Amino acid sequence: MKEGKRPSESLTVWTDIVLPPDTNYHGTIFGGNVMAYVDKVASIAAMRHCRKQVVTASSDSLDFISPIRTGEAICLEGIVTYTRKTSMEVFVRVEAEDLLTGERRLTATSYLTFVALNPDGKPAEIPPVVPTTEEEKWHYEGAKERYEIRQRRRQMQKNHQR
Numbered sequence: 001m002k003e004g005k006r007p008s009e010s011l012t013v014w015t016d017i018v019l020p021p022d023t024n025y026h027g028t029i030f031g032g033n034v035m036a037y038v039d040k041v042a043s044i045a046a047m048r049h050c051r052k053q054v055v056t057a058s059s060d061s062l063d064f065i066s067p068i069r070t071g072e073a074i075c076l077e078g079i080v081t082y083t084r085k086t087s088m089e090v091f092v093r094v095e096a097e098d099l100l101t102g103e104r105r106l107t108a109t110s111y112l113t114f115v116a117l118n119p120d121g122k123p124a125e126i127p128p129v130v131p132t133t134e135e136e137k138w139h140y141e142g143a144k145e146r147y148e149i150r151q152r153r154r155q156m157q158k159n160h161q162r
Contacts, residue, residue, distance in 0.1 A: 004130035010049040010080040012041050015073050028067035034094060035062060037076055038110045042090040045078035046114035049088055050126040053117045057087060058150055060111040068107050073097040082143030086123035087115045089143050111146060
């Protein structure tokens with residue numbers, strides 16, 4: 001078995017300013033932009049964990065909690081929270097920052113699954129994740145249930161294909 005890695009080793013942080021072209025008619029960032037940023041941050045975190053190419057296998061959730069407005073910064077942090085043999089779960093936290101006051105607020109959270117690939121494009125074995133902090137342990141302990149939910153959802157979708 002490969003030596004484990006701490007979630008902090010995959011930590012990926014990305015910040016950008018929200019400008020008018022990034023927003024809808026409400027003056028808030030397009031949800032699709034947030035989705036793309038989440039996927040990019042999660043991809044980098046996954047690659048940092050396994051040091052291999054990865055593909056997005058699923059996006060369990062993207063829960064929008066509050067909007068990000070023009071002129072605020074969007075701040076994303078992603079970490080690998082759980083691994084199986086060739087796949088890994090990544091958690092991404094999205095915050096808005098008022099750049100004049102420094103106040104930050106949670107705006108979205110997301111769990112995604114990635115599969116590592118070998119040079120032939122086939123699933124590749126990855127190191128396990130070893131949680132160390134209380135927050136990392138909390139994500140890790142809930143991951144098995146999220147995995148089972150993903151598997152049931154995939155099976156239901158297979159059963160209902162036309």
